[in-house]
Amino acid sequence: MALKKFVLYNILIFIGFCHSSYSQESNPFEHLSKEERIKLADKYHDLSQTVYQTSEMHRIYKDSALLAVPDHVNYIQRASYSYKKAGEHIKAIEVLNKAVAIDTTNGKTTALEYKAWSMLYFYRDYESTIKDVDKVIEISKIPYKACHGESCLLLKAQAYYQLGEYKKAIETFENLFTILKEQGVNPKDDFLANFYLARSYFKLNNLDKSLFYLQEQLNMPYSVKAELNFYAAQIYVLKNDKEKAKQHFLKAKELYLQNDKMIEPYVERFDEIFMNDIELEISKL
Amino acid sequence: MVKTLVLFLSLFSTTFCWAQTKPETDLYVAGYRNEDFNTAYLAFIKKKNDSLYFFSNDESRYSVIPSHSFEKDTLDLKINLIVTNNKIALYNTSDQDKQDYHYFKVENAEFTIDQVRELKGKRYTAELDKAAMIPNRDLKIQREIYFLDSSNVEITHTYSLNNNILFTEKEIKNITVHSMDNKVFFSFYDGELNLNNRWYQLTNLQKDKFAFVHYAETKKIIDVYSLNSNKNPEINTSNFKMCWDRRPKEYYNFDPDISYTHGNNSLLKRLIKDAPITKGNGFITIHFAINCEGKVGRFGLEQMNTKYQSASYDPKLIKHLIQEISKITEWELPEKIQTDTHRFLMFKVTNGKITEVWP
Numbered sequence: 001m002a003l004k005k006f007v008l009y010n011i012l013i014f015i016g017f018c019h020s021s022y023s024q025e026s027n028p029f030e031h032l033s034k035e036e037r038i039k040l041a042d043k044y045h046d047l048s049q050t051v052y053q054t055s056e057m058h059r060i061y062k063d064s065a066l067l068a069v070p071d072h073v074n075y076i077q078r079a080s081y082s083y084k085k086a087g088e089h090i091k092a093i094e095v096l097n098k099a100v101a102i103d104t105t106n107g108k109t110t111a112l113e114y115k116a117w118s119m120l121y122f123y124r125d126y127e128s129t130i131k132d133v134d135k136v137i138e139i140s141k142i143p144y145k146a147c148h149g150e151s152c153l154l155l156k157a158q159a160y161y162q163l164g165e166y167k168k169a170i171e172t173f174e175n176l177f178t179i180l181k182e183q184g185v186n187p188k189d190d191f192l193a194n195f196y197l198a199r200s201y202f203k204l205n206n207l208d209k210s211l212f213y214l215q216e217q218l219n220m221p222y223s224v225k226a227e228l229n230f231y232a233a234q235i236y237v238l239k240n241d242k243e244k245a246k247q248h249f250l251k252a253k254e255l256y257l258q259n260d261k262m263i264e265p266y267v268e269r270f271d272e273i274f275m276n277d278i279e280l281e282i283s284k285l
Numbered sequence: 286m287v288k289t290l291v292l293f294l295s296l297f298s299t300t301f302c303w304a305q306t307k308p309e310t311d312l313y314v315a316g317y318r319n320e321d322f323n324t325a326y327l328a329f330i331k332k333k334n335d336s337l338y339f340f341s342n343d344e345s346r347y348s349v350i351p352s353h354s355f356e357k358d359t360l361d362l363k364i365n366l367i368v369t370n371n372k373i374a375l376y377n378t379s380d381q382d383k384q385d386y387h388y389f390k391v392e393n394a395e396f397t398i399d400q401v402r403e404l405k406g407k408r409y410t411a412e413l414d415k416a417a418m419i420p421n422r423d424l425k426i427q428r429e430i431y432f433l434d435s436s437n438v439e440i441t442h443t444y445s446l447n448n449n450i451l452f453t454e455k456e457i458k459n460i461t462v463h464s465m466d467n468k469v470f471f472s473f474y475d476g477e478l479n480l481n482n483r484w485y486q487l488t489n490l491q492k493d494k495f496a497f498v499h500y501a502e503t504k505k506i507i508d509v510y511s512l513n514s515n516k517n518p519e520i521n522t523s524n525f526k527m528c529w530d531r532r533p534k535e536y537y538n539f540d541p542d543i544s545y546t547h548g549n550n551s552l553l554k555r556l557i558k559d560a561p562i563t564k565g566n567g568f569i570t571i572h573f574a575i576n577c578e579g580k581v582g583r584f585g586l587e588q589m590n591t592k593y594q595s596a597s598y599d600p601k602l603i604k605h606l607i608q609e610i611s612k613i614t615e616w617e618l619p620e621k622i623q624t625d626t627h628r629f630l631m632f633k634v635t636n637g638k639i640t641e642v643w644p
Contacts, residue, residue, distance in 0.1 A: 051320070051321035052321040052322060052532065053535075054532075054535055054627075055320075055321035055322070055323075055502065055532060056321075056323075056502035056503055056504070057320050057321040057502070057503065058321065060503065085535060085537070086420055086535070086627070086629075087420060087570050087572055087587070087629035087631065088420050088422075088587065089568065089570060089587060089589060089593060089631075090422070090587060090589055090593060090594065090595060093593035094593075121644075122644060123568070123631075124631075124633055124641050124643055125591075263541060265537055265541075265542060266537050266542065266644055267643060267644040268544065268548060268549050268643060268644065272548060273548070274546070274547050274548035274551065275547075276546075276547040276548070276551060277547075277548070277550075277551075
């Protein structure tokens with residue numbers, strides 16, 4: 001009888017061991033309290049910041065943080081950065097969508113704001129940008145929201161611009177300017193919005209209005225001058241004013257060489273100019 | 286019956302414990318240093334009588350430390366040694382610098398140098414997930430090693446999609462074969478053999494195949510090479526080699542970013558000239574390395590539909606894009622750049638045509 005019990009005991013221990021091994025494999029932090037798991041997630045997140053962002057080590061630390069707290073929206077969102085920056089987009093979007101789903105279910109929009117920004121600049125998915133910005137405004141009920149450091153409406157207007165829907169782009173810029181005025185902010189201080197507004201008018205062949213906004217920005221202290229001069233010069237070419245066109249192209253070249261041009265890390269801005277573009281236009285005069 | 290079962294369980298436990306504790310070997314090979322950059326490193330450690338003996342590639346011993354894990358703080362250097370059965374990691378941290386070294390217990394596979402001579406004059410091919418740590422999801426990548434003589438190999442990388450060869454790259458490298466405790470290690474290098482090279486342990490050697498084990502990005506990598514009776518066909522072969530055996534830096538780690546000198550619009554015009562048409566809508570991402578000389582190679586591919594899920598496009602289009610990208614030399618590179626860089630170009634496919642390129 002004692003022997004039978006011993007055998008049974010051994011078998012139970014063996015089953016228990018297997019079960020515990022399996023559980024530990026599925027989540028080794030299951031036995032910790034909520035507070036302990038949050039601390040651990042923070043620690044792994046901090047460790048991930050000490051290694052190269054697109055490395056396997058960074059991802060291991062990020063995954064470990066998410067094993068500790070699987071629904072940590074900020075850490076899920078930030079886990080997607082490593083894949084996005086490395087151009088591993090299927091995984092990046094899979095991870096980011098998870099963050100967005102959890103965040104929006106909780107009535108929050110931070111992850112969606114980041115997604116809208118990414119959709120425009122990193123994926124050139126203009127339809128998704130517009131959809132995401134509309135959803136951010138709908139959920140937050142705040143018409144003027146920032147999407148990862150830029151106004152969400154600026155992103156939406158640029159998306160319309162890229163889709164060739166210039167009238168909608170202009171409407172969105174006007175909407176943004178109205179809100180800025182209500183907040184006591186001078187709309188002229190928003191260089192990018194004014195620049196793409198000018199470009200939208202140009203595309204609609206409204207050269208005077210386009211030139212007006214370009215000239216206005218040329219007088220602003222913090223605008224980017226090479227692109228403004230270049231596109232102003234193009235308008236003068238169309239107006240058959242070769243002298244002014246040349247002046248602006250040469251100014252664009254001078255400013256370009258001084259680095260007073262659009263420079264954005266990670267991506268190239270829409271309508272950013274390059275020396276070849278300037279040289280080509282000058283040669284055509 | 287029950288007695289037999291108890292006896293069996295006891296024997297099983299004893300055998301299990303013995304197998305777990307019996308040391309198979311005391312030799313460790315350097316996998317890499319700087320774990321996140323996976324920098325090649327050429328060294329060994331021997332664990333003997335509670336001491337760790339560090340050896341450089343020429344077997345000269347240069348350091349001995351106790352074989353148990355420890356942390357030590359001196360005035361200007363913090364040393365942390367972590368010793369487990371399978372891995373030894375050494376972290377040296379000072380105010381100015383941080384270095385970590387990772388050694389892995391060698392595989393229990395013994396060969397002689399004479400056996401290795403059989404490889405001479407033969408071609409072997411292995412399939413890789415990716416080359417030079419460049420992300421890849423969809424390309425089939427093969428590396429062929431042709432053992433020219435006792436000191437040189439010709440290495441060819443072949444990139445294929447749906448059984449269509451898209452591109453090949455070729456390079457000649459020096460080779461050294463090193464035997465230690467009856468384990469055989471290979472290293473492939475340019476110029477002089479130095480600490481910034483990597484050991485590949487020979488773990489299998491048969492008439493028609495062999496296997497190498499090395500370590501990368503925390504993982505053990507096993508490459509199985511099969512004998513090629515014929516030379517692989519070559520399509521648009523370029524001569525390309527990486528300057529370093531380590532993770533290339535990302536294009537945005539430079540100021541300004543490493544990008545096409547004339548901008549995306551010019552790049553698009555250049556790349557879509559004579560480009561074949563495909564079907565559908567979505568995205569194509571071509572990954573590649575720009576080496577320290579500004580040359581392009583080591584490709585990877587990810588194809589997506591508009592829902593950001595895996596998709597496939599006409600291999601003729603992918604072949605065109607890879608071949609055209611390989612010809613680009615106009616990169617905005619910093620002066621005196623010494624590193625290799627990982628860059629990718631993402632293409633939007635609209636009704637089968639390439640309509641945009643970025644980032």
